[in-house]
Amino acid sequence: MMLKIYSILLTLFILIFLISSPPLRSQTLKAVNDTMDLYPGVPKTVNLLDNDTVPYGDSIKVTGGGSPGSRLITITYNYIGFITYLVKPYWGFNGNQAGSYTILDYTLGTSSNAHILFRIHDHSYDSLDINNVKAGILAYGNELNFYGSSRSLYRVPKNSQNGTFFSFVPWIGGKGDDSMLYLAAERYRQGATGIDPGLFADFYAGPVMDSVNYSVCQDTIWNRVWKIRKTEIDYHKTHWDSPGYITPVNIREWPGNGNPAFGQAARLAPYHDYNSDGKYDATDGDYPLIKGDEAVFAIFNDDRSNHLESGGRKMKVEIHAMAYAFDMPDDSAFKNTIFMNYQIYNRSNRTYYKTYLGLFADFDIGWYGDDYIGCDVERSSFFGFNGKINDGTGQTGSYGPHAPAQSITILGGPLMDPSGHDRPRLDLSGHRLCNESINGTGFGDSIADNERYGLTNFLPLRGNSGSQLNYMSDPLYAVEYYHALQSIWHDSTHLIYGGQGHSTQGGYGPDCRFMYPGESDSLNWGTGCRVPDGPVNWTAQTTGVEPYDIRGAGSMGPFTFHPGDLQKLDIAFVFARDYTGQDSLYPSVDKLRQMIDIVRNSYNTGTLPNGGSFFGVHEQPLHSSPAIKIYPNPANEKLNIIFDKQVNEKVRIQIINSRGIVIYSSDVIVTSKEVQLDVRGVPSGIYIINIRTKNFIATGKAGIIN
Numbered sequence: 001m002m003l004k005i006y007s008i009l010l011t012l013f014i015l016i017f018l019i020s021s022p023p024l025r026s027q028t029l030k031a032v033n034d035t036m037d038l039y040p041g042v043p044k045t046v047n048l049l050d051n052d053t054v055p056y057g058d059s060i061k062v063t064g065g066g067s068p069g070s071r072l073i074t075i076t077y078n079y080i081g082f083i084t085y086l087v088k089p090y091w092g093f094n095g096n097q098a099g100s101y102t103i104l105d106y107t108l109g110t111s112s113n114a115h116i117l118f119r120i121h122d123h124s125y126d127s128l129d130i131n132n133v134k135a136g137i138l139a140y141g142n143e144l145n146f147y148g149s150s151r152s153l154y155r156v157p158k159n160s161q162n163g164t165f166f167s168f169v170p171w172i173g174g175k176g177d178d179s180m181l182y183l184a185a186e187r188y189r190q191g192a193t194g195i196d197p198g199l200f201a202d203f204y205a206g207p208v209m210d211s212v213n214y215s216v217c218q219d220t221i222w223n224r225v226w227k228i229r230k231t232e233i234d235y236h237k238t239h240w241d242s243p244g245y246i247t248p249v250n251i252r253e254w255p256g257n258g259n260p261a262f263g264q265a266a267r268l269a270p271y272h273d274y275n276s277d278g279k280y281d282a283t284d285g286d287y288p289l290i291k292g293d294e295a296v297f298a299i300f301n302d303d304r305s306n307h308l309e310s311g312g313r314k315m316k317v318e319i320h321a322m323a324y325a326f327d328m329p330d331d332s333a334f335k336n337t338i339f340m341n342y343q344i345y346n347r348s349n350r351t352y353y354k355t356y357l358g359l360f361a362d363f364d365i366g367w368y369g370d371d372y373i374g375c376d377v378e379r380s381s382f383f384g385f386n387g388k389i390n391d392g393t394g395q396t397g398s399y400g401p402h403a404p405a406q407s408i409t410i411l412g413g414p415l416m417d418p419s420g421h422d423r424p425r426l427d428l429s430g431h432r433l434c435n436e437s438i439n440g441t442g443f444g445d446s447i448a449d450n451e452r453y454g455l456t457n458f459l460p461l462r463g464n465s466g467s468q469l470n471y472m473s474d475p476l477y478a479v480e481y482y483h484a485l486q487s488i489w490h491d492s493t494h495l496i497y498g499g500q501g502h503s504t505q506g507g508y509g510p511d512c513r514f515m516y517p518g519e520s521d522s523l524n525w526g527t528g529c530r531v532p533d534g535p536v537n538w539t540a541q542t543t544g545v546e547p548y549d550i551r552g553a554g555s556m557g558p559f560t561f562h563p564g565d566l567q568k569l570d571i572a573f574v575f576a577r578d579y580t581g582q583d584s585l586y587p588s589v590d591k592l593r594q595m596i597d598i599v600r601n602s603y604n605t606g607t608l609p610n611g612g613s614f615f616g617v618h619e620q621p622l623h624s625s626p627a628i629k630i631y632p633n634p635a636n637e638k639l640n641i642i643f644d645k646q647v648n649e650k651v652r653i654q655i656i657n658s659r660g661i662v663i664y665s666s667d668v669i670v671t672s673k674e675v676q677l678d679v680r681g682v683p684s685g686i687y688i689i690n691i692r693t694k695n696f697i698a699t700g701k702a703g704i705i706n
Contacts, residue, residue, distance in 0.1 A: 027053055027054075027055045027056070028053065028055075029053065029054060029055060029058075029103060029105045029108060029110050029111070029112045030052060030053040030112055031052050031101070031102070031103045031112040031113055031114035032051045032052050032053075032114055033114050033115045033116070033117070034046075034048060034051070034114065034115075034116045034117070035116075035117045035119065036085065036116065036117070036118050036119065037119045037121060038073070038085055038087045038118055038119070038120050038121070039087065039120075039121050039122070039220050040087045040088065040120075040121075040122045040124060040220070040223055041086070041087070041088075041216055041219045041220060041223060042086075042087075042216055042219075042220055043084050043085065043086045044084065044085050044086075045078065045082060045083070045084040045085075046082070046083060046085070047081050047082050048062060048065060048081045048082075048083060048101055048114075048116075049062070049080075049081035049103070052103065052112075052114070054103065054105070055105070055107070055108065057107075058105050058106070058107035058108060059105070059106040059107050060080065060103055060104060060105050060106065060107075061080070061103075061104045061106070062080055062081050062101055062102070062103055062104075063101065063102045063104065064099070064100050064101035064102055065077075065083045065099065065101040065116070066083075066099050067097040067098060067099040067116075067118060068099070068100075070097055071088075072087060072088060072093055072097060072120070073085055073086070073087055073088075073097060073099075073118060073120075074086045074088065085118075087120055087122065088198065088199075093120055093122055093125070094120060094121065094122045094123055094125070095120060096117060096118065096119055096120070097117075097118040097120060098115065098116070098117065098118070099115070099116035099117075099118060100113060100114065100115050100116060101113070101114060101116065102114075122223075123223075123224040123225065124138060124139035124140070124205065124223045124224050124225060125137070125138050125139070125153075125225065126225050126227040126296050127153065127227075127296070128227075128294055128295075128296055128323055128324070128325045128338055129158050129294075130229070130292075130293055130294035130325050130326075130327050131158075131325050131326065131327060131328065131329065131334070131335045131336070131337075131338075132156060132157050132158055132329070132335045132336050133154070133155070133156050133158055133325065133336060133337070133338050133573075133575065134153075134154070134155040134156075134158035134159075135153065135154050135155075135323060135325075135338045135573070136153025136154065137153075137225055137296040137298060137321075137323045138153075138225070138298070139205040139222070139223050139224055139225050139298045139300065140201065140203050140204055140205045140223070140298075140300045141169060141170060141186075141203040141298070141300040141319060141321060142167065142168075142169040142186050142188075142189055142201075142203065153165075154168075154573075156336060156404070156406075156575050161396055161397045162366055162397055162398075162399055163364065163366070163397060164363060164364065164365050164366075164384065164404065164406035164575060165361065165362065165363060165364060165406070165573075166362040166363070166364040166368065167187065167188060167360070167361070167362040167551075168359070168360065168361050168362070168408075169185075169186045169187070169203075169359075169360050170319070170342060170357065170358065170359055170360075170569075171183070171184070171185035171186075171356075171357070171358035171359070171360055171481060171485060171553065171555070172184055172185070172315065172317060172344065172355065172356070172357050172358065173185065173312065173315075173355065173356055173358075173478070173481060173482045173485060174315070174352030174353060174354055174355030174356070174558075174561055175352065175353045175354050175355075176350050176351070176352060176353075177350065177351060177353075180313060181312065181313065181478055181479060181482055182312060182313040182314065182315045182350070182352060183307075183310055183312030183313065183315070183478045183481055183482055184202045184203060184302035184307060184310065184312060184314070184315055184317060185202060185309065185310045185312065185358065185360070185475075185478075185481040186201065186202045186203060186309045186310070186360075187309065187360055187362070187474060187475075187551075188362075189201050189308075189309055190309070191308050191309050191311075191476075192311070192476040192477065199308075200308035200309045201305070201307075201308055201309060202302055202307040202308065202309045202310050202312065203300045203301065203302055203319075204219075204300060204301055204302070204303075204304030204305060205219065205222045205223040205224070205298070205299070205300050206218060206219065206221070206222025206223070206299060206300065206301060206304065207222070207258050207264045207265060207268060207299050207301060207318050208263070208264070208265075208301045208303045208316055208317075208318040208345075208347040209258075209259075209262045209263040209264045210262060210263030211303075213262040213263055214304050214305070218262070219304075222255075222299065224298075225296050225297065225298045226250045226253070226254060226255070226269070226288075226296070226297045226298075227250055227294070227295070227296045227297075228248070228250050228251060228254075228288055228290055228294070228295055228297075229293065229294045229295075230290065230292070230293045230294070231293075232248050232251060233251065233287050233288060233290065236248070236251055236282065236287050237285075237287055240282065240283065240284075240285050240287075241285065247282045247283070250288075251282050251287060251288060252282045252283075254269055254271060254280060254282070254287075254288045255268050255269045255280075255297075255299065256268060256269050256270075256271040256279075256280025256286065256288070257278075257279060257280050260661050265318070265345070265347070265661055266278070266661050266662045267662065268299060268320070269288065269297055269299070269320065270288070270289040270290075271286055271287060271288050271289055272286060272287050272288075272289055273286055274286050274287075276652075278662075278665065289616065290322065290324065290616070291322055291324040291339065291341060291615075291616060292324030292325050292326050292339065293324075293325065293326050293327040294324065294325055294327070295322050295323065295324040296322070296323045296324075297320070297321070297322045297323075298320075298321050299318065299319070299320050299321070300318075300319050300321070301316070301317065301318045301319065301347075302314055302315055302316070302317050303315075303316045303317075303318075303347070307478075310475075310477065310478045310481050311477050311478050312478035312481070313478070315346070315348060315350075315352065316346070316347045316348035316350075317344055317345065317346060317347065317348075318344075318345045318347050319342055319343070319344050319345075320342070320343040320344075320345075321340065321341070321342055322340070322341045323338060323339070323340050324338070324339050324340075324341070325337070325338045325339065326608065328608070328609070328610060331609050331610065332595065333574070333594075333595040333598040333599055333609070334598075334599070334602075334608070334609065336574070336575040336576065336577075336595070337572055337573060337574050337575065337595070337599055338572075338573050339411075339570070339571065339572050339573070340569075340570070340571045340572075340573070341568070341569070341570050342568065342569040342570075342571075343566060343567075343568055344357070344414075344566065344567045344568070344569065345564075345565070345566050346561050346562065346563055346564060346565045346566075348563060349563050350563065351560065351561065351562050351563060352560070352561040353558075353560055354557070354558040355414075355557055355558060355559050355560065355561040356457075356482070356485040356486065356555045356556065356557035356558055357413065357414050357555060357556045357557060357567070357569060358481075358484070358485045358553050358554065358555040358556075359408055359553065359554050359555070359571065360551070360552075360553045361382070361384075361408055361551060361552060361553075361554075362550075362551040363383075363384025363406060363550050363551065363552075364384075364549075365384050365385060365386050365391060365399070365403055365404065365405070365406060366386070366391040366392055366395075366397055366398040366399035366400075366403060366404075367391055367392030367393075367395045367397065367398040367399075368549045369392075369547070369548065369549055370386060370387050370388045370391065370392065370547040370548075371384050371385065371386060371387055371547055371548065371549070371550045372384070372385055372386070372387040372539075372540040372541065372547055372550065373385075373460050373516065373540060373550040373551075373552050374516040374517070374518060374539055374540060374589075375455070375458040375514050375515070375516060375517050375520070375554070376407075376517070376518070376520040376593065376596070377438065377439060377455065377514050377517050377520045377521040377525065377526055378438055378439055378520050378521065378522065379409065379439070379520065379593060379596050379597070379600065380409060380410040380411075380413075380439035380440075380454035380455040380600075381407045381408065381409040381410070381455065381574075381596055382407065382408055382455065382458045382552055382554045383405055383406060383407035383408070383589070383592060384405070384406050384550055385403070385404075385405035385406070385586055385588060385589050385592070386399070386403030386404075386405075386547070386586075386588075387540070387541075387546075387547025388547060389401065390403070391403035399577075402577060402578065402579045402588070403577070403588060404575055404576060404577035404588050405575075405576050405577075405586070405588040405589045405591070405592040406573070406574070406575050406592075407572075407573070407574045407575075407592055407596055408554060408571060408572075408573060409571060409572045409573075409574050409596050409599065409600065410439070410453075410454045410455045410554070410556060410569075410570075410571055411441075411570040411571060411572055411599075411600060411603045411604075412441050412452045412568065412569070412570040412603070413440070413452050413453035413454055413455075413456075413556035413569055414452065414453055414556055414557065414559050414567040414568070414569060415449070415450070415451070415452055415453075415559065415567060415568075416436065416440075416449075416451045416452070416453060416559060417559055417560050418448075418449040419448070419449065420448060420449065421448050421449075422443075422444065422445065422446050422447055422448050422451075423435075423436075423437065423442075423443050423444075423451045424437070424443060424444050425437040425443040425444035426444060432523060434523040434524070434525050434529040435525070436451070436453060436454070436456070437451075438454070438521075438523060438525045439454030439455055440452055440453050440454045441454070441604065452568075453556040453557065453559070454556070455514075455554050455555075455556065456513060456555060456556050456557060457485065457486060457487045457513045457514065457553075457554065457555040457556075458487070458513070458514045458515055458516075458517075458552060458553070458554045458555075459484050459487050459495060459501075459515055459552060459553050460472070460501075460515055460516065460540075460550065460551070460552040461473070461474050461475075461484070461551045461552055461553065462474075462548065462550075462551075463549060463551070469500065469502070469505065470490060470491070471489040471490045471491045471493070471502055472489065472490075472500070472501075472502075473490060474551070475490070484553045484555075485553065485555040485557070486555070487512070487513045487514075487515070489501070489502065494511045495511065495512055495513065495515055496508070496509045496510065496511055496512060497509055497510060497511075497512045497527060497532045497533065497534070497538060498532065498533075498534045498535070498538055498543075499543055500543055500545065501515050506543065508532070508533045508534035509532070509533045509534075510527050510528065510530055510532070510533060511527070511528070512526045512527045512532075513526045513527075514526040515538075516538060516539050516540050517538060518537055518538065518539050519536060519537050541585075556569070562686070562701075563686055564656065564657070564686060564687070564688050564701075570603070572596075572599050572600075572603070574592060574595050574596050574599055575592075575595075576588055576591040576592035576594070576595045577591070578590065578591040602614050627643070627644040627698070628641055628642065628643055628644070628689075628691065628698050628699075628700050629641075629642045629644075629700075630642075630689060630700045630701075630702045633702050633703055634702070634703030634704060634705045635679055635702060635703070635704055635705070636679075636680075636704065636705045636706055637678070637679065637680050638676055638677070638678060638679070639676070639677045639679045639689075639702060639704070640674060640675070640676050640677075641653070641674065641675045641676075641677070641689065641691070641700070642673055642674050643670075643673045643674070643698075644673075645673070646672070646673060647670045647671075647672070647673065647693075648670070648671055649669075649670065649693050650667055650668070650669055650670075650693060651667070651668055651669075651670045651675070651691055651692070651693050652665065652666070652667050652691070652692045652693070653665070653666055653667075653668065653675065653677065653689070653690070653691055654689070654690040654691075654692075655677075655679075655682065655687050655688075655689060655690075656687060656688040656689075656690055657685060657687055663682065663687075664677075664682070679704050679706070680706065681706065682704050682706060683704075683706065684704055684705050684706050685703070685704060686701065686702075686703055687701070687702050687703075687704060688700075688701060689701070689702050
């Protein structure tokens with residue numbers, strides 16, 4: 001019996017030995033091609049030798065393993081054959097990259113090569129291209145450039161190599177109750193070091209959420225944009241329940257709702273709720289609400305991580321960005337214009353005072369080295385244009401003769417702090433007033449507290465080259481960004497009229513808020529309604545400065561930004577190119593002003609040049625909405641809502657907390673001017689009261705003490 005057991009054990013030992021024994025020397029070195037799926041921001045460690053044949057015990061080395069010449073994929077070597085790959089999340093590339101590696105066998109004196117196919121799944125970038133402009137939109141708010149590749153994403157005409165921007169990004173900053181500065185702002189995502197553009201961020205893709213829930217997984221979900229055309233939505237609206245209908249992916253995956261369990265707001269991207277269940281579901285007939293005929297939508301925030309570009313303190317703002325354009329190929333203004341709508345939420349519990357919204361733009365009008373910059377106060381615009389007769393000297397992307405001009409035009413800025421009355425545009429004699437109505441909206445329309453800023457400050461910047469004037473250099477630190485939003489130079493002196501805006505460089509005063517306005521500020525609003533102390537016609541040309549690589553920051557403010565507040569910003573990127581003008585030195589600038597007037601008139605009247613509506617049905621201003629009063633305020637048991645006129649319809653009433661989360665929602669039939677809510681059990685805090693019907697929307701703010 002024992003002999004039989006020993007025989008069985010010996011057999012098992014031999015089998016184990018054979019299975020685990022080294023491969024025979026007859027094995028031949030062989031590297032086999034690999035395919036890898038990579039996602040932006042998600043590191044992936046692999047063993048390149050997994051599917052290769054390597055003689056056991058041989059001395060080997062693995063070289064390569066990356067994609068030569070590409071800055072898109074970073075690689076970290078860990079051990080022989082083990083490599084960690086990371087796709088940079090700011091690139092926006094969705095496609096394939098080729099790589100290779102080599103196994104060197106020192107024992108045999110041979111080598112073997114294999115190819116690698118990197119399949120990169122990155123939907124963090126898409127472009128508007130419905131008209132004559134191709135504009136790239138990125139998921140994290142810093143638009144119009146692929147960092148690390150020096151590729152402009154703003155092409156006019158869209159199929160050319162010509163463009164007018166290198167970078168564009170919003171800024172926002174304000175003072176807290178603690179008098180400390182809170183600010184989020186970027187230029188090139190390279191911080192104060194000036195190296196490695198794209199690696200140092202203030203803004204991050206996705207909505208604000210509880211800090212413990214930020215993760216690489218969530219980054220992957222939100223590091224994307226959604227591109228949709230109106231024709232897709234129209235088809236979906238009539239076919240969503242048809243047999244065989246396949247919903248387009250961006251309609252199906254539209255981010256209409258956040259996850260409150262993660263601290264995200266319950267309602268995110270705008271949509272039509274077909275069955276009014278509060279949940280976006282395209283298979284129930286819901287559909288996105290977009291602007292224009294084509295739109296690209298993204299959500300980003302400044303709360304995900306530290307502010308590595310500006311060094312500013314987090315504001316906990318969440319920005320919903322919708323870039324859009326109209327399909328109007330026969331209209332000289334609209335075919336060359338794209339629009340941007342920002343919805344900016346204060347998701348913090350902090351009130352920000354003296355808050356400014358800003359727009360940083362690095363214009364490159366074709367070739368970057370021969371441009372000028374200026375502003376038009378009454379058209380609420382700042383713009384770049386070519387400073388010489390010909391753009392460039394044949395460089396790739398240069399326009400040559402008849403170079404264009406490009407503007408950023410503020411159509412509607414943030415709301416001014418409430419005053420309780422309609423701010424006038426004219427005095428009692430019918431003359432224009434020297435105030436924000438110069439370029440703002442909502443003045444003199446008999447509606448209280450709907451006044452929105454236009455452009456209130458503009459400051460050119462000249463980079464950080466040692467040859468430039470130090471006071472005009474780009475901001476590097478939070479306080480410098482905040483100063484730029486207020487037309488204050490790096491040396492803490494205020495911009496003054498004339499010369500190069502400084503007392504040491506030909507400035508003659510007084511203090512002002514717009515540099516290079518030309519003669520566009522007819523009431524001298526930018527100088528405090530005071531006539532300048534020297535020539536009024538102040539431009540880059542009149543100062544004698546040479547054309548250069550231009551950039552600048554336009555801003556709007558100040559305003560108070562309360563917890564739960566929403567501020568909106570509407571802007572237009574207007575382009576013009578004059579091929580015939582002989583009456584001025586810069587005919588494209590003259591044509592640009594004409595195009596801006598067309599675009600602004602369409603926005604202000606809500607009517608497109610072809611007779612269509614500038615706004616979708618859901619966007620129409622609801623000027624007939626009843627005003628509401630809330631009392632007692634603060635409340636601890638009952639909260640009363642009083643309408644200023646009779647309401648006879650179904651009303652949805654929502655209580656929304658400072659994080660944008662709906663904590664109470666109820667549909668009631670209102671047949672009077674007053675509704676009472678029981679707020680016992682609602683946690684103490686400041687809340688938005690949102691009232692919505694099929695005919696109007698009204699909002700108010702209430703404090704609750706329990």
